[in-house]
Every structure is written in C-alpha cells, then in structure tokens.
C-alpha cells in the first residue's frame with residue numbers, strides 16, 4: 001500500500017496555480033526527496049497532506065486515510081519537522097519533548113529521544129537559548145515521538161553541523177528500515193542524493209520528474225565528460241571524429257572528452273581501449289547541479305550555478 005497517494009491535486013490562490021494536477025505516490029519504507037526551487041509548490045503540497053490548507057481539487061490519501069476527511073487520524077501517525085520551528089516559549093528542551101509526547105498521548109522516554117539526537121547534556125537548558133542546529137535537533141526529536149509511520153521533514157539539515165547531518169541520516173535510514181516512510185523536502189541536492197531512494201522534482205507547481213537520482217542521470221540529456229588515464233600519451237587516436245564527441249583535450253597521459261550526452265561515453269572508452277592501454281576511467285557523471293538545472297531551468301531567476309556549493313543554493 002502506498003503511504004502517500006496524491007491524485008489530480010491542484011491548489012489555486014486566486015488565479016495563481018501553486019500546485020497543478022499533481023499525481024504522486026510514495027511507498028511504505030521509502031525515503032523520498034521532494035525537490036524544487038523557491039515557489040515550486042513543495043510547502044503548499046505538504047500543507048495539504050496535513051490538511052493545514054485545503055486543495056482546490058484532487059484527492060490525497062495518507063496511510064490509507066483521506067487527508068481532508070480525517071486529518072486528525074493522519075496527524076496522529078505522522079511526525080513533522082517543519083521548516084523553522086520557533087522555540088519561543090520559556091521551556092526547557094526536555095519540557096518541549098514532554099509537551100510533544102503528551103499531545104500525541106504517547107509514552108516515549110524524553111531522555112532517550114534527546115540522547116538519540118545528541119542533546120542528552122542539554123535537556124535542562126532553555127530551548128530558546130539553543131543554537132540553531134540544536135533547535136533543529138530538538139525539533140527532529142519531537143517529530144520522532146510515538147514512532148510515526150510517516151516522517152515529513154522540511155529542510156531537515158538546516159543549521160546542522162556535519163556530525164548532526166550524519167546523525168540525522170543514520171536515524172532516517174534506521175526509521176526507514178523499520179518501515180517508516182520518510183518524505184523529505186530539501187534544496188540540498190547532495191543531502192538528497194545521500195539518503196533518498198527516489199525524488200520528485202517540482203517546478204512552478206508542476207511535477208517535472210519522479211525517479212531515482214541514478215534514473216534521472218540516465219535520462220538526462222546534456223553534455224557529459226569522461227577522463228581516461230592512459231598508459232601512453234593518447235594523441236592522434238581519432239577520438240574527436242567519433243559521433244557525439246564535442247571536445248577533446250590531452251594532458252600528458254590524461255585524455256578528457258566532452259560528449260553531447262552520457263551514452264557516448266561508452267563509445268569513447270571502447271574506441272580508446274582498442275588503440276592504447278587504458279589504466280583508469282575517471283568518469284565524471286552528470287552533476288546534480290546540471291541535472292537540477294535541466295529539470296527546473298535553474299533557480300527562480302533562471303540562473304545556473306557555477307559550482308556545487310552554489311548549486312545546492314540554486315534550489316533555495
């Protein structure tokens with residue numbers, strides 16, 4: 001059974017289509033990435049999953065329950081890490097967890113959850129005084145209360161240090177291996193690649209693609225580069241004459257070839273290997289950055305990023 005089953009979902013604000021005719025199905029135990037640039041419709045979709053806003057048309061089932069007919073039943077079984085949870089009340093870290101446990105009528109041990117997210121030593125401090133990353137850890141612990149069947153994480157790694165990101169990834173994987181479905185909205189492409197089984201890419205309220213990252217790469221058009229380390233200087237091999245090869249550079253024994261699309265790379269390897277010994281293939285696959293840019297046309301301003309760090313920001 002699908003954990004999330006969305007059919008024909010549309011949300012308009014006046015004449016503006018924030019989400020348009022969305023069909024999406026997320027299976028039990030999947031770690032599913034929900035990607036898209038600013039204004040793509042991700043939060044609007046999540047808000048409809050939780051019935052915080054009503055669809056204009058379409059249908060959503062979460063864990064077999066109609067999300068609009070019975071939102072309380074959905075929310076009981078879902079753990080949510082919203083973007084930018086505000087810890088404004090004068091409560092200790094543990095007290096926030098106590099509150100989350102009580103409101104779900106659950107029987108979790110708050111200290112166990114704090115330990116899990118690396119906050120055991122900070123349980124008796126005011127959550128408002130926590131750093132941004134510590135607040136994110138606390139919000140994550142609150143989402144884990146009552147062992148939810150579905151975790152909805154909005155930009156979960158915001159503010160986390162590398163250790164926090166690693167810790168969160170491990171918890172996410174453990175949860176998924178226990179059957180929890182994880183629906184993960186993010187702009188951080190490397191993060192998504194590290195944990196997600198499949199991704200959906202949204203743009204302007206419409207679904208552009210749903211696939212594994214590997215699948216997206218395979219189907220991606222656009223240039224690809226391959227670098228071969230050869231036993232002898234790879235000059236005059238006729239690589240430039242191959243169909244689909246657009247650029248060839250030779251530096252000492254290293255041959256770098258740019259192709260019109262990734263499928264040409266195999267022809268390059270076969271051609272070179274028949275003429276000289278290839279010691280290593282340093283294949284540079286299509287970067288996540290160009291994959292994302294291909295699918296969404298870059299950021300909201302249409303610009304594309306110049307490096308991987310910037311690329312993760314393009315999606316913001």
Ligand SMILES: Nc1ncnc2c1ncn2[C@@H]1O[C@H](COP(=O)(O)OP(=O)(O)OP(=O)(O)O)[C@@H](O)[C@H]1O
Pocket residue numbers: 013016017018036037038039040041042043044045316
């Ligand atoms: N209440 C509202 N009234 C009018 N327009 C809205 C409302 N809520 C969202 N929108 C519009 O719907 C579009 C989608 O917004 P949404 O917040 O879902 O995007 P998003 O993909 O979550 O973006 P981000 O990555 O910036 O969080 C945006 O153009 C936004 O301005």
